[in-house]
Amino acid sequence: MKIFINDISVNLAKASEELEHKIYDIVLDAQSDNVDSKKLIDDVLIKRAGLSQVQALIMLMHEKEFRELDSITFSVPPQEYKSIKKAIKKQFKVVKAGGGIVEHNDQILLIYRKNKWDLPKGKLDKGEKPKKGALREVEEECNVTVKVGEKITHTWHTYIRNGKKHLKKTHWYRMECIDDSQMKPQREEGITDVRWMGERDTQVAMVNSFRSIRHVIKKYYSLSTKLI
Numbered sequence: 001m002k003i004f005i006n007d008i009s010v011n012l013a014k015a016s017e018e019l020e021h022k023i024y025d026i027v028l029d030a031q032s033d034n035v036d037s038k039k040l041i042d043d044v045l046i047k048r049a050g051l052s053q054v055q056a057l058i059m060l061m062h063e064k065e066f067r068e069l070d071s072i073t074f075s076v077p078p079q080e081y082k083s084i085k086k087a088i089k090k091q092f093k094v095v096k097a098g099g100g101i102v103e104h105n106d107q108i109l110l111i112y113r114k115n116k117w118d119l120p121k122g123k124l125d126k127g128e129k130p131k132k133g134a135l136r137e138v139e140e141e142c143n144v145t146v147k148v149g150e151k152i153t154h155t156w157h158t159y160i161r162n163g164k165k166h167l168k169k170t171h172w173y174r175m176e177c178i179d180d181s182q183m184k185p186q187r188e189e190g191i192t193d194v195r196w197m198g199e200r201d202t203q204v205a206m207v208n209s210f211r212s213i214r215h216v217i218k219k220y221y222s223l224s225t226k227l228i
Contacts, residue, residue: 002215008069009072012073015078043071049075050084092167093166094167095166098124098171098172099137108220109144111141116208130171134172141189145180146175146177147176152216155172202217
């Protein structure tokens, strides 16, 4: 499970030799090391993490700014993975959303919202299926007509609204553009630009985006390569 908290990737993973052989800047053992927040710099692995350590750090990340932290991975006992994942979700109100990567002539559709390049997406209506909601949100935010294809991935990210902690699960789909003749940004949603971009321009735009969006686009291009 990967959650984005204040644009930092927080990963919950089952302990394995393969996981520990990956390259991390900082490696800590939750059972023997003092997991001081000052030690959390760049990419961090915390081995033998239990529920209490995971919950405490997740709460701290909502209260304190970690400017030097890029990602943190909690390696947990395989038999405890499901229960820890369930306990994490219980800390938040879960919100469901949908979005898409719209394709047209080897380009994808990006939006510019709140001074960041982003992908069209939004909260599902009550009882709405993810695929239907994703289509509706994309068409509303970009004023285009699209056809929904395969699912790319889903992401989790947290936010606080009215003092309450929310965990948003966004379902992402590939989409084919049917008509963009009336394309325009939905300004009432804070969108000021809608633009087609090729892969190179997209990579440049991602410098000014969110890690969660970069994650989705990276996944999209990796799937596209496999289909060729």
